[in-house]
Amino acid sequence: MQKYWGVILALVFIISCKEEKVPEVKKNFNKITPIKDPIVxxxxxxxxxxxxxxxxxxxxxxxxxxxxxxxxxxxxxxxxxxxxxxxxxxxxxxxxxxxxxxxxxxxxxxxxxxxxxxxxxxxxxxxxxxxxxxxxxxKKVRYVEREASGVIESSLSEAILEQGIDYNVTNSLSEIYAWTIDFFRLQKGDKFKVIYKEKFINDTVYAGAEPIEAAYFEHNGRPIYAFAYENDSLKNIIDYFDDEANNLRRTFLRAPVKFSRISSRYNLKRRIRYYGYKLRPHKGTDYAAPIGTPILATADGTVTESTRRGGNGKYVKIRHNGTYSTQYLHMKNRKVKKGEFVRQGDVIGWIGMTGNTGGPHVCYRFWKNGRQVDPLKEELPLAEPLPEPLRPDYFAHINPKKDQLDCIVYPEKIEEEDLLTLNEDNGAK
CATH class of the missing domain: 3.10.450.350 (Nuclear Transport Factor 2; Chain: A,)
Structure with missing residues (x-):
């Protein structure tokens, strides 16, 4: 046994000696090694x-x-x-x-x-x-997934800005739900949740937000999910569908302008004091907005009129199919010509005050089977649904996102009394 202990002690000594042996450092205080500039x-x-x-x-x-x-x-x-x-x-x-x-x-x-x-x-x-x-x-871009949510108190844009979310997300949400939600009639207490990615250049410089991947909007107590989906059979076009694979698009946009307000609705029983309260039906829907605001074609179609006439001022009329036509009045300028084919969302002109008008707006008129009707009360036809063969893949794609949306919590509202108490507490500290 003593023999083995001797060997072990010898090894420990050798190892410890190796650790304690410090190589001699040649010191030369007169020699200065220049530091190279980093390569930028x-x-x-x-x-x-x-x-x-x-x-x-x-x-x-x-x-x-x-x-x-x-x-x-x-x-x-x-x-x-x-x-x-x-x-x-x-x-x-x-x-x-x-x-x-x-x-x-x-x-x-x-x-x-x-x-x-x-x-x-x-x-x-x-x-x-x-x-x-x-x-x-x-440039090298890093993508960071972000979740956000909010509760409407006054407007969608304010609710989004309060959460420090990119303002472009407001625009994206309004486009996704443009066919299913009337953003001119949002209610206090409406809620939303979104999942999207933010872009950063060189890991630090913010470069905007990517398109929304999944969203949830609760309007008037009605929940509406939206999931981005792309498939080869859809010709590589990203579209948004709900949790039952229904297309959120309609063949018509709800309004011909973004972020405007309705100043006068379709009303066949309208009477105006200026005209002695005589019956003067209003067969259009007026959207007030600043002069120069773009006016959008609400659906694909062919321009049948692009002219100026009487009280209509400068206007454009579009035939969408054998059933529907639309007209856009009081334009400052028109961008399209008769016979031109336009796509849904294309700019066809700009808000103005030509013709009989008391302020800048576009009067939007809607024809169904040759008769003017109220577009806000029409059950507009759906866009092409998701084909049955694609649905299993679609549901497999959205299920994790749906679970993720359901787990997002809404920001807690700080009541005015709580805010005063919080400020008093901070002051005491």
Whole structure:
């Protein structure tokens, strides 16, 4: 036994000696090792290799003039404008867009690379070194899933902003439910929940919100789910369906403008004091909005009239099929011409005050089988439903999202008395 203990002690001694042995460090206080500057790369280029100029396009700027000012040869500029139109159309650069010019570090400071930022994420590079090349790039983007909810006190936009949610989510929600919810008649206590992704460039710079993946809206006590779904048989178009696979779209939008208000409803028994209370039926629905607000086609169709006439002012009329037609009155300007085919949601003109009108609005008129009717009381036809063969895949896709929506809690409302108490407590501290 003593023999083994001796071996063990010997090993411990050897190991401990190895640990305690410190290599000799040669000290030279006169020698200074320079610290190299970190390599800074943007858009795939080492900025340390260039003189960098960052700017934004101003009124009157053109790609050709900018490059000539920075000593790029005209043949190269011409080559970009003629041979790379699909990648970079020099005629479509816009005032206010940021750009970067990477210039040579010699005395000429000649532009070697031009980078145009199409938006916060996408950019286009024109490389003048050697032979001219142009290509598109995309910044590194991180996607973060976010859940949000709210209770309507006054308006949808206020409820969303109170939660610190991107304002574009308001627009997305209104578009998803545009056919099923009358946003001009939201009730106090209506609720919503959403699941979507936020984008961040280089992990820190916020770059907006992605389309909503799933939503829940409770309007007048009626719950309506919405789930984004894309399938090859739907021609790669993302559409929104409810929890029973019903399409949320209708063939008609509820209103021809976004975020407006109804100033006068369809009323066949209307009497106006100015006209001595004589019966003057109003066969349209007026949507008040600032002058210049876009007016949208509420459904696909062909423009049958685009003109100006009497009290109607400038207007557009669209035939959607053998049953339905719509008309949009009092426009400031019209964007479409007779015979033109338009899609649902296309801008066909702008709010104005032409014709007989006391304020800026669009009078929206709706025909069914040649007779004017109230569109807000019509049971508008549904869009094409989800085909039966796709439903098993659809339900498998939405079930986890539905469970996730159901688990989202609404923000607690702080009553005025509670807020006063909270402020008093904070003051005492």
């Amino acid at each position: 790369t943007h858009f795939g280029f080492n900025w340390g290799e260039f003189n960098v100029q960052l700017d934004t396009l101003k009124y009157g700027d053109s790609f050709g003039e900018l490059m000539l000012q920075h000593k790029v040869d005209y043949p190269k500029i011409y080559k970009v404008s003629e041979e790379f139109k699909d990648t970079f159309d020099v005629r479509k650069i816009r005032v206010g867009k940021p750009y970067v010019i990477l210039k040579s570090k010699d005395t000429t400071e000649k532009a070697e690379v031009f980078i145009y930022e199409n938006d916060a994420i996408n950019y286009t590079v024109v490389d003048f070194r050697d032979s001219v090349t142009a290509y598109r790039g995309r």
